[in-house]
Amino acid sequence: MNEKFLKKEYLKKISQLQKYDFAYYDKSAPIIADSEYDKFKKDIIDFENKYDFLKSPNSPSLVVGFKPSKNFKKKRHKVQMLSLSNAFDKEDLINFEKKIINYLDKKNDFKIEYSAEPKIDGISASLTYKNGKFVTGLSRGDGKEGEDITENLKTINDIPKNIVEKDFPEEIDIRGEVFIKNSDFKKLSSKFANPRNAASGSLRQKNPNETKKIPLKFIAYTFGFYNEFQINSQTEFLKNLDKWGFKINPLNKKIIGIDNLLKNYKSLENKRDDLDFDIDGIVYKVNDFELQRRLGNVSNAPRWAVAHKFSANSGVSKILNIEIQIGRTGALTPVAKIKPINIGGVIVSNATLHNEDEIKRKDIRVGDIVRIERAGDVIPHITSVEVKKRDKNSKKFLFPTKCPSCGALTIKDFNFVTKKNDAVRRCSSEGFECEKISIEKIKHFVSKDAFNIEGFGKKIVENFWNLNLIKFPQDIFDLDYTKIKKLDGWGAQSAANLKYSIDLRKKISLNRLIYSLGIRHIGLENAKIISKHLKNMKKFLELSKINKIDELLNIDGIGETQIKSIKNFFTNKTNLNVVYKLNKVLLIEDSKELTKNGPLRDKTFMITGKLTGISRAEAKSLIEQNSGSIISNVSKKLNYLVVGDKPTKRKLDIANELGVKVLNQTDLIKMLNK
Numbered sequence: 001m002n003e004k005f006l007k008k009e010y011l012k013k014i015s016q017l018q019k020y021d022f023a024y025y026d027k028s029a030p031i032i033a034d035s036e037y038d039k040f041k042k043d044i045i046d047f048e049n050k051y052d053f054l055k056s057p058n059s060p061s062l063v064v065g066f067k068p069s070k071n072f073k074k075k076r077h078k079v080q081m082l083s084l085s086n087a088f089d090k091e092d093l094i095n096f097e098k099k100i101i102n103y104l105d106k107k108n109d110f111k112i113e114y115s116a117e118p119k120i121d122g123i124s125a126s127l128t129y130k131n132g133k134f135v136t137g138l139s140r141g142d143g144k145e146g147e148d149i150t151e152n153l154k155t156i157n158d159i160p161k162n163i164v165e166k167d168f169p170e171e172i173d174i175r176g177e178v179f180i181k182n183s184d185f186k187k188l189s190s191k192f193a194n195p196r197n198a199a200s201g202s203l204r205q206k207n208p209n210e211t212k213k214i215p216l217k218f219i220a221y222t223f224g225f226y227n228e229f230q231i232n233s234q235t236e237f238l239k240n241l242d243k244w245g246f247k248i249n250p251l252n253k254k255i256i257g258i259d260n261l262l263k264n265y266k267s268l269e270n271k272r273d274d275l276d277f278d279i280d281g282i283v284y285k286v287n288d289f290e291l292q293r294r295l296g297n298v299s300n301a302p303r304w305a306v307a308h309k310f311s312a313n314s315g316v317s318k319i320l321n322i323e324i325q326i327g328r329t330g331a332l333t334p335v336a337k338i339k340p341i342n343i344g345g346v347i348v349s350n351a352t353l354h355n356e357d358e359i360k361r362k363d364i365r366v367g368d369i370v371r372i373e374r375a376g377d378v379i380p381h382i383t384s385v386e387v388k389k390r391d392k393n394s395k396k397f398l399f400p401t402k403c404p405s406c407g408a409l410t411i412k413d414f415n416f417v418t419k420k421n422d423a424v425r426r427c428s429s430e431g432f433e434c435e436k437i438s439i440e441k442i443k444h445f446v447s448k449d450a451f452n453i454e455g456f457g458k459k460i461v462e463n464f465w466n467l468n469l470i471k472f473p474q475d476i477f478d479l480d481y482t483k484i485k486k487l488d489g490w491g492a493q494s495a496a497n498l499k500y501s502i503d504l505r506k507k508i509s510l511n512r513l514i515y516s517l518g519i520r521h522i523g524l525e526n527a528k529i530i531s532k533h534l535k536n537m538k539k540f541l542e543l544s545k546i547n548k549i550d551e552l553l554n555i556d557g558i559g560e561t562q563i564k565s566i567k568n569f570f571t572n573k574t575n576l577n578v579v580y581k582l583n584k585v586l587l588i589e590d591s592k593e594l595t596k597n598g599p600l601r602d603k604t605f606m607i608t609g610k611l612t613g614i615s616r617a618e619a620k621s622l623i624e625q626n627s628g629s630i631i632s633n634v635s636k637k638l639n640y641l642v643v644g645d646k647p648t649k650r651k652l653d654i655a656n657e658l659g660v661k662v663l664n665q666t667d668l669i670k671m672l673n674k
């Protein structure tokens with residue numbers, strides 16, 4: 001793995017994020033849609049989780065909001081203002097709850113009660129009250145330090161200035177959201193793009209009289225520092241807020257179970273357009289304060305809360321055509337070409353139809369009027385068909401039984417795990433026999449995690465392919481630069497640059513090479529473990545002997561599916577030729593020994609049960625990367641037994657008997673992060 005490159009890419013992303021933050025927090029004029037911002041942030045966090053050497057003090061997993069602006073005096077929050085982690089779908093919620101249950105070490109059927117609160121899209125503020133008097137109001141700032149916007153906050157009618165209730169704590173920070181109602185926003189002839197920006201801009205006026213002109217509202221939902229109160233749950237706290245004279249959200253609910261959270265989510269999502277304030281999701285908080293206390297925080301967000309985000313906007317348009325794209329693994333993906341429409345500021349003209357089954361299930365046809373949603377996942381998709389608007393003569397879409405590129409039969413694989421046919425139909429050609437698959441395979445070959453050839457993008461692959469400059473990966477290392485120099489848009493310098501970046505990659509690690517070949521089911525992780533097991537290219541080439549492949553079955557993480565796929569790969573002559581030719585032109589480095597000085601050195605581990613969000617194989621490789629070693633039975637030699645979901649009871653019992661330290665996933669992650 002090219003650490004230096006990954007670090008560079010990572011830091012680039014972080015600096016881009018800071019630009020987004022500056023525009024959003026300091027200028028109150030965002031330059032990217034909120035949903036895209038969330039996705040961008042999530043990508044960075046996923047990236048960090050994947051490569052533990054990626055670290056930055058400005059990481060979104062550590063930073064909340066943005067540094068306070070220079071217009072106001074800065075002040076420290078007595079208790080940090082945290083951020084929330086995001087959930088986008090049911091799976092994320094299941095994981096959120098699972099992690100809580102694991103962390104609290106409760107049984108799987110443990111019922112968690114949540115306070116579900118619509119997430120108003122405004123500006124958060126922390127109001128300090130001393131002896132019932134509102135004394136200081138701070139913006140969130142970077143979570144640790146905010147801007148002193150007391151005078152501006154005082155202009156807001158919803159914020160009580162004096163509270164006389166006897167049970168109101170002597171000192172407390174009340175936290176909530178400052179926002180502007182949509183109807184009020186419409187009345188303003190405003191330079192702001194949306195109500196949130198208007199609220200933010202108005203709240204941060206230097207002159208409070210300017211703030212006063214805009215009818216800001218405040219809804220309270222949590223607290224920071226407090227000296228004492230006898231309240232045991234969030235819903236009880238919300239009731240108290242109401243009693244003390246704060247506005248609370250009338251749509252707050254107490255809910256048990258993920259299915260009920262989802263019902264509430266759907267119903268609120270439907271109501272969303274009719275509300276007089278913008279909400280961008282629902283915040284779920286574990287209701288019981290004692291459980292909240294036990295769960296604590298992960299760097300900048302509480303473990304006990306999550307923001308379930310609404311998907312981005314949708315729009316209605318017409319399907320002009322359904323095209324079939326062929327992917328690297330031969331998968332046929334139907335794509336709807338739609339009459340271009342603007343959804344949330346982005347012009348959309350394609351929508352994925354996922355696969356054949358999806359078209360059948362929704363009976364999607366050319367000419368249909370459909371609703372298209374653009375969610376955080378970039379490629380827009382169709383959520384519903386307006387059947388009533390359908391032309392009488394419209395015909396069902398027939399999915400091709402032959403590959404539109406090479407004419408081979410299209411097939412659906414039988415999935416041995418689900419005991420069903422896959423939803424995805426594929427071209428039955430093996431790799432390079434099909435033109436479209438070949439092009440995709442070469443795009444994969446030069447891509448970031450594979451050969452990572454700088455300046456060799458997808459468009460260039462297509463262009464070179466059409467010009468017969470490349471037909472197989474090995475052709476990349478034998479390009480006709482005199483021809484390239486003369487191409488439109490090229491010249492001596494750019495051809496030389498390309499040659500330079502290609503030559504740089506002639507030395508490559510075995511795991512990267514294996515990944516680059518694009519063997520089905522052999523992704524980055526599998527390529528790494530195979531290369532670690534085989535150690536060198538000679539051994540990899542030996543896999544072309546059938547009986548050698550089965551040996552891979554001994555590797556944790558490699559199963560029948562992967563073995564079958566590798567066999568298919570090596571029984572194809574063209575594939576073999578590609579591998580042999582590459583071996584001739586490249587210097588393929590042996591798999592490296594792991595560092596011996598990581599934080600887990602001299603420690604032995606064993607994992608039992610299912611981990612969340614990470615496979616056992618990946619966890620083992622993480623342990624080994626940090627110099628720990630894995631052993632396969634519980635004995636006195638074992639230092640740590642890592643316990644996931646449904647562990648083997650016997651292993652746990654023996655570990656307890658022998659006094660072996662038992663860790664959960666979170667403990668392990670903490671050790672890895674030390």
Ligand code: IVH
Nearest residue numbers: 082083084117118119120124221222283302
């Ligand atoms: S609780 C520790 N409750 O969401 C919990 N936040 O990304 C953090 N927000 O800065 C805050 N409605 O601006 C909480 N009912 C609610 C909320 C809410 C909106 C915002 C708030 C916060 C952001 C977290």
